[in-house]
Amino acid sequence: MRIGELAARAGTTTRALRYYEARGLLPARRAQNGHRTYDESDLRLLTQIRTLRDFGFELEETRPFVECLRAGHPEGDTCPASLAVYRRKLAELDSLIGELQAVRATVGAQLARAERARDELAAEALVPGGPEPTCELGGPRQ
Numbered sequence: 001m002r003i004g005e006l007a008a009r010a011g012t013t014t015r016a017l018r019y020y021e022a023r024g025l026l027p028a029r030r031a032q033n034g035h036r037t038y039d040e041s042d043l044r045l046l047t048q049i050r051t052l053r054d055f056g057f058e059l060e061e062t063r064p065f066v067e068c069l070r071a072g073h074p075e076g077d078t079c080p081a082s083l084a085v086y087r088r089k090l091a092e093l094d095s096l097i098g099e100l101q102a103v104r105a106t107v108g109a110q111l112a113r114a115e116r117a118r119d120e121l122a123a124e125a126l127v128p129g130g131p132e133p134t135c136e137l138g139g140p141r142q
Contacts, residue, residue, distance in 0.1 A: 003028075006038045010046045017046070023059065025049060025066050045069055048076040061085050 007014045020026035021036075026045055028036035045066050052062045064081035073079060077086065 001038050003036045003038070006043060006046065009043060010050060012046070012050060020046070020049060020059075025059070025063060041069075055089075057085070057089065061089070 001009075003014045003017055007017055017026060017028075017036075021028050026042060026049070028038065031037050048065050048069060049059070049062045052065060053059065064079060064085050065076035068079035068082050069076040071079070076082060
C-alpha cells in the first residue's frame with residue numbers, strides 16, 4: 001500500500017509517517033517509481049506506535065516495542081526491552097501521582113483555610129461595627 005493509504009488506515013498523516021521513517025521507526029520500501037510502499041506489518045508497527053503515544057509514551061519509548069514486532073514477535077510488548085519501558089513508565093506515573101496528591105492536599109488545605117476565613121468574616125459582619133464583607137458575600141452593607 002502507498003503512504004496515503006497507510007496513513008488513512010492508521011488514522012494519522014503522511015507527514016507523521018515520514019517523521020517516523022526519519023526516526024528509524026517505520027521503514028519504507030520503495031517501488032520502482034520511487035514511491036514508498038508498505039504492507040500489513042507496517043500497519044501493525046504504526047498501530048503499536050500510535051497506541052503507546054496515546055498512552056503518553058514519548059516517541060523514542062516506542063522503539064523497543066517496534067523492534068520487538070520487527071523481530072517477529074506476535075506482540076510488541078513481550079520482549080525484555082519493552083517490559084523495561086513499561087516498568088519505567090509505571091515508576092514515572094507513580095511519581096507524578098505522588099506529586100499530584102501533594103498538590104491536591106495543599107490546594108485542599110488552602111480551600112479549608114479560605115472557607116474558615118470567609119466564615120469568620122461573615123460572622124463578624126453580623127456584629128455591629130465589624131468589617132464590611134465584600135466578594136461573594138454581597139459587597140458592603142448599605
